[in-house]
Amino acid sequence: MKEKILIVEDIFIEANNLQMIMERAGYTVSGIAASAEMALQMIGQNRPDFVLIDIYLKGKLTGIDLAKQLRQQHIAFIYLSAYSTKQILDEAKATFPYGFLVKPFREREVLITLEIARYLHANSLEAVMRNRDTKEREIQPMLRRYGIIGESQRLQQTMQHLSVVAPSDTSVLITGESGTGKEKIADLIHRLSGRASKPLIKVNCAAMPAELIESLLFGHEKGAFSGALERHIGKFEQASGGSIFLDEIGEMPVDMQVKLLRVLQEKEIERIGAMHSQKVDVRIISATSRNLEKEVADGRFRMDFYYRLNVFPLHLPPLRERREDIPALVDYFLEMHCRNIGRPLVTVTRRVMDSLILYSWPGNIRELEHLIERSVLLCEGPVITQITLPEKIEYVPVAQEERVKTMQENEREHIIDVLRRCRGKIFGKGGAAELLSMNVSTLNYRIRKLGINKDELRMPG
Numbered sequence: 001m002k003e004k005i006l007i008v009e010d011i012f013i014e015a016n017n018l019q020m021i022m023e024r025a026g027y028t029v030s031g032i033a034a035s036a037e038m039a040l041q042m043i044g045q046n047r048p049d050f051v052l053i054d055i056y057l058k059g060k061l062t063g064i065d066l067a068k069q070l071r072q073q074h075i076a077f078i079y080l081s082a083y084s085t086k087q088i089l090d091e092a093k094a095t096f097p098y099g100f101l102v103k104p105f106r107e108r109e110v111l112i113t114l115e116i117a118r119y120l121h122a123n124s125l126e127a128v129m130r131n132r133d134t135k136e137r138e139i140q141p142m143l144r145r146y147g148i149i150g151e152s153q154r155l156q157q158t159m160q161h162l163s164v165v166a167p168s169d170t171s172v173l174i175t176g177e178s179g180t181g182k183e184k185i186a187d188l189i190h191r192l193s194g195r196a197s198k199p200l201i202k203v204n205c206a207a208m209p210a211e212l213i214e215s216l217l218f219g220h221e222k223g224a225f226s227g228a229l230e231r232h233i234g235k236f237e238q239a240s241g242g243s244i245f246l247d248e249i250g251e252m253p254v255d256m257q258v259k260l261l262r263v264l265q266e267k268e269i270e271r272i273g274a275m276h277s278q279k280v281d282v283r284i285i286s287a288t289s290r291n292l293e294k295e296v297a298d299g300r301f302r303m304d305f306y307y308r309l310n311v312f313p314l315h316l317p318p319l320r321e322r323r324e325d326i327p328a329l330v331d332y333f334l335e336m337h338c339r340n341i342g343r344p345l346v347t348v349t350r351r352v353m354d355s356l357i358l359y360s361w362p363g364n365i366r367e368l369e370h371l372i373e374r375s376v377l378l379c380e381g382p383v384i385t386q387i388t389l390p391e392k393i394e395y396v397p398v399a400q401e402e403r404v405k406t407m408q409e410n411e412r413e414h415i416i417d418v419l420r421r422c423r424g425k426i427f428g429k430g431g432a433a434e435l436l437s438m439n440v441s442t443l444n445y446r447i448r449k450l451g452i453n454k455d456e457l458r459m460p461g
């Protein structure tokens with residue numbers, strides 16, 4: 001059975017025409033709403049899979065207003081419109097529709113647009129992450145496309161939370177040590193939000209001179225202070241309609257925290273020297289490597305500001321707490337840096353990989369990335385046989401032979417063990433899939449993924 005579709009269109013003949021097209025193609029039309037308000041009511045009673053929305057509607061809300069709400073509810077939508085100005089088109093794009101149909105449309109066009117929309121919706125990062133059954137299989141390539149490497153439970157949990165918050169306008173506070181990927185995650189939140197077509201403006205709060213912060217963030221009028229030779233548009237205005245990333249927010253001086261709090265509450269800014277304040281529509285994503293709760297307790301960070309920023313916290317664990325991600329990250333950076341300098345792929349020996357897994361990575365992923373980049377440049381053959389880790393920094397005090405096996409290594413060994421017992425038989429009675437209570441395709445996928453080959457199935461010795 002195909003999806004349920006709600007049509008939001010105030011011209012009866014057009015709505016009726018669409019309904020016929022949909023039903024002929026086997027879709028169920030769950031209703032026709034003549035306004036956005038009516039549509040919201042109908043969605044509350046009977047949730048559709050897709051909504052076709054006319055942009056210009058009777059009533060207070062436009063189709064674009066409705067779309068913003070649908071995005072928050074994770075319902076896919078396609079716009080219908082007879083004409084559109086550049087401004088309307090920009091606004092529509094910012095809501096990330098799954099399609100746009102220009103009236104008058106032909107049946108074939110409508111059906112193809114819907115097919116493509118169904119595909120996009122089913123394959124969006126968010127959809128994949130929401131569907132627990134497909135997660136195992138599809139989440140990695142999807143995250144990889146966004147340059148996020150790591151299969152550890154800890155990282156996956158953070159990504160799950162990210163997929164929930166990204167499409168909304170909620171303020172997010174990303175915490176984690178330096179180099180854990182906070183900026184990368186901020187990029188992803190913006191790209192997965194309805195604001196993706198608008199700018200993401202990044203501000204490093206630690207790098208701004210205290211006396212210039214206000215003018216850099218909010219802007220100033222010409223002549224507002226000596227040296228203000230021209231009008232300056234601040235970062236908040238530059239981010240209009242998009243997001244602002246306040247990195248190292250823990251470094252923000254207390255007097256500026258008060259001013260920023262007002263911006264968050266009133267959604268208004270005032271250029272220095274301006275007569276009036278003005279509205280801004282900006283989503284705030286902030287990050288810190290400090291423990292802000294401690295900063296609040298010590299009186300260095302305002303509690304009210306902290307709570308405003310921390311509506312949705314996302315934590316990135318340090319690399320030493322997710323060592324199982326190290327091999328995949330090493331391979332990723334090896335491939336990336338070899339490609340960058342146009343040389344054939346190099347690998348590392350098992351011994352080198354073990355030492356990388358054991359190291360404590362105080363600089364986290366950034367440190368690992370730089371080390372691999374350096375090693376690729378220095379390596380002359382196809383294999384890196386030695387990597388010198390910084391001397392001053394201690395190895396984790398676990399002897400090599402006592403190293404705790406990663407979950408992947410355990411899984412790999414367990415699957416090999418079972419396959420040996422079944423003499424390589426995977427499906428059918430007494431096969432490995434049955435013994436492991438896994439379905440055959442999942443087992444085959446894991447075998448490929450873990451790089452298990454036939455030679456390993458021979459009994460040792």
Ligand SMILES: Nc1ncnc2c1ncn2[C@@H]1O[C@H](COP(=O)(O)OP(=O)(O)OP(=O)(O)O)[C@@H](O)[C@H]1O
Nearest residue numbers: 147148149150177178179180181182183184365366
């Ligand atoms: N999961 C990941 N997969 C691949 N690369 C990653 C991942 N996370 C971070 N990186 C890379 O590691 C480097 C550091 O990441 P990023 O700058 O986002 O860290 P950060 O936490 O913002 O650091 P800082 O607090 O010092 O600003 C970047 O080059 C980034 O692309």
